[in-house]
Amino acid sequence: MIETRNLVHRYDGEAAVDGISLTIADGEWVVLSGANGSGKTTLGRHFNALLEPDEGEVLVDGEPAAANPVATRTAVGMVFQTPRDQFVAATVGADVAFGPENLGLDRDEIDRRVTESLAAVNMAGREDDRLDSLSGGEQARVAIAGALAMEPTHLVLDEPFAGLDWPARQSVLDHLADLHADGTGIVLVTHDVRDVLSRADRVVGLRDGSVVVDADPESARERLADIDVRVPEC
Numbered sequence: 234m235i236e237t238r239n240l241v242h243r244y245d246g247e248a249a250v251d252g253i254s255l256t257i258a259d260g261e262w263v264v265l266s267g268a269n270g271s272g273k274t275t276l277g278r279h280f281n282a283l284l285e286p287d288e289g290e291v292l293v294d295g296e297p298a299a300a301n302p303v304a305t306r307t308a309v310g311m312v313f314q315t316p317r318d319q320f321v322a323a324t325v326g327a328d329v330a331f332g333p334e335n336l337g338l339d340r341d342e343i344d345r346r347v348t349e350s351l352a353a354v355n356m357a358g359r360e361d362d363r364l365d366s367l368s369g370g371e372q373a374r375v376a377i378a379g380a381l382a383m384e385p386t387h388l389v390l391d392e393p394f395a396g397l398d399w400p401a402r403q404s405v406l407d408h409l410a411d412l413h414a415d416g417t418g419i420v421l422v423t424h425d426v427r428d429v430l431s432r433a434d435r436v437v438g439l440r441d442g443s444v445v446v447d448a449d450p451e452s453a454r455e456r457l458a459d460i461d462v463r464v465p466e467c
């Protein structure tokens with residue numbers, strides 16, 4: 234479970250997250266939306282202890298997130314907007330193995346996780362491929378596999394569709410749906426909710442660092458337009 238209590242984050246004295254209290258249950262698929270600059274990325278980074286609260290707190294499984302970043306990042310996997318920025322190795326297999334290696338797991342367990350994580354995103358057997366030879370959609374899926382190899386309870390994805398064409402976007406979304414069906418919680422940070430709403434359990438909308446929408450996707454649909462989020466017509 235991820236929980237924020239009156240979370241405030243400021244940049245140069247300006248609140249980007251302005252007193253947010255939110256609880257995200259295990260297994261829940263939450264779409265976190267809002268216009269550019271509404272605070273989505275800042276909030277998402279707190280879930281993974283990449284930032285520390287200026288006020289309030291963030292708890293992951295009941296423990297303060299920033300006090301134990303390794304436990305936090307094991308429970309909450311993060312996939313960034315530009316997969317290239319999170320790659321640490323030259324090949325697919327070495328990159329996906331990096332997180333489990335840092336947990337000090339033995340080789341058999343690392344290999345099992347790499348194999349299973351790549352299979353989960355339809356990249357089985359691609360261990361030796363060079364990351365720079367992959368398409369954008371494949372890179373996005375490898376980035377997800379890298380997060381999955383930590384066997385997190387939640388996956389936070391920040392604008393994972395940026396730069397993807399429609400088929401690649403659908404492929405990533407289908408894989409997220411499979412992960413959700415298997416019990417992984419998904420927090421999908423996006424300003425573009427076109428084909429995403431129908432898959433989610435819940436939509437949280439931000440404006441100026443505050444939660445102004447927190448509803449099931451059907452009820453949220455109309456209210457998102459009020460906060461300048463592009464909403465599907467169908």
Ligand code: ADP
Nearest residue numbers: 244245249267268269270271272273274275276
């Ligand atoms: P979103 O993800 O919804 O676009 P962000 O969390 O990136 O929102 O940004 C929220 C606000 O914080 C914006 O006004 C943005 O300009 C500001 N901001 C974000 N990151 C920084 C930073 N590193 N330094 C200063 N201001 C920032």
